[in-house]
Amino acid sequence: MTVSLTPDPSPACGRGEIRESLARLSWSVSTLAHTFALMKTIFLEFEQPLAELEGKIEALRLAPDDSAVDVSDEITGLEKKGQIKIREIYARLSAWQVSQVARHAQRPYTLDYLRLIFTDFEELHGDRTFADDHAIVGGLARFHGEPVMVIGHQKGRDTKDKIFRNFGMPRPEGYRKALRLMRLAEKFGIPVLTFIDTPGAYPGIDAEERGQSEAIGRNLYVMAELKVPIIVTIIGEGGSGGALAIGVGDVVQMLQYATYSVISPEGCASILWKSADKASDAAEIMGITAPRLKSLGLIDRIVSEPLGGAHRDPQVMAQNLGKALQQALRKLTSMPTDELLKARLDRLLAYGRFKEQALR
């Protein structure tokens, strides 16, 4: 793949072209960042002990070479200590801390997985009605040689890119693009793989004007009856209806430190506790982590992340995810369509916890 790092600055180029080159730029930046680990790991608040160790190691590395003492043993020691510490920290993450990992600025996004797991990606743009929403990307690709339709939320890395991607918050045209691509996949009998990573659907005036509700509802309806297998993976933040709108499928899996919730912990806290400071309590009680949701029977599978989260080793993460996708796909593609659809509907109708009591 050839990428240019600077967008064409020629004044003659139109807005569309600038956007295009911006998209390419963001693609290349995240590619480089992950492939060559140019970016230093950003430590989260609860990872401070790790940051301190890292600081010490860095200081030793930079120490002048001429001293008689060999620092390499010391560095190895500190690195070991770091491994133990990180294991300790990640063994007892609170739900709120998990949501920080899920939103980590260096977490791999849909386009990263597209590069790491798939080949021959052909991005398909636009909803054919209004615009191309950059908060949802999608297109045809090959997975172990077989064609698939990949659709996912896309967040940005730097400020410019984040704005370009609208922080991963789709507008109706994003959902309508996703719908168009799903129908296209159905027409040609191609399985659909979706990747969820959004704070939620965009709460803006324009989004309401163009029917955000209808767009989401329509997707739920169509995904319930789409005649090809759908595999859903929550790779980061599964934010409410904006997530579910590409989240109805035959297999629903979550990365280990992804979250999935009906409302953000902050949102829940500000409504029920009248204070966003209670977000960590809200996160705990709502049950937003993969293990909790698995135990409640709301997801099928947890895909393990590398120690310390997907952003610490995107390659390993991609391998794990690739394996999980392959297994799910193998199971689903062998099912006859009517059986597949019946199983999907049964599964959807089984959601919920209630009791039945004979009427007096």
Place this chain on the structure above:
Amino acid sequence: MSWLSKALPPKIKRNDSGVARRSSLPEGLWSKCVACEAVLYATDLANNCHVCPRCGHHKRLDARARIDLLLDVEGRREIGAEVLPVDSLAFKDSRAYPERLQDATATTGETDALVVMRGAIASVPVVLAVFEFDFMGGSMGSVLGERFAWGVLAAVEHDVPFVCVTASGGARMQEGLFSLMQMAKTTAVLTRLSQVGLPFISILTDPTMGGVSASFAFIGDVVIAEPGALIGFAGPRVIEQTVRETLPDGFQRSEFLLDKGAIDMIVDRREMKHRVAGLLALLQKRPALQ
């Protein structure tokens, strides 16, 4: 704050906020229209389908009153009343979920936020589902989803159309992700209705927001709204905080939605029964109503 309002004595300022004025009338016999402030005799209001005779404001209705307005008296049969809520997450914020449920039952007389009933609208047989907004803001949880599904499946079984009247703030947070999944469930079960060619009419009333709006509510074969209803995905306050500008007048109201092409029509509550029956007769190729 302008210099004028600063200069006013505190007592007058309090009245300006409109909060202190509210319950100045005794409950029961008289009520005041929240829109035009006309003082109305309760019986007159009830006889007018709880629509203000002066300004046409549609007052919020409880589920049973709505059913009385829409369904014929004969042949009513409630569906799914035996489905009852459980506290599967042991959810407690400032109050425990079971306590909130108890309170809601005490104030509304309902066991959850949806009442489903088989019957007939002006002699056209249907299954009708109606939201109870006063039950925890008409929020959608597991019971609501299950009753909705039973209702749709009953419609399929009896070969009759399905009609739903929404009034909801959205998903029920106290049920966590279970409530989100009710969006998928309620929408998915409607595929069964379509497969057998039965109509679904969705009637949106004040307010229809969040997860209810963004699931089955807009999937109706015909989508109707009552005048002046607040309908949308994100709440106005959330939007204001996000875009940091004042929302235009009438934003997310029925008339705005009609203008934007989001709904088929706005129907006055006093005509709702016959308009819905007429639409169903048209869709099902039945003879015109008398």
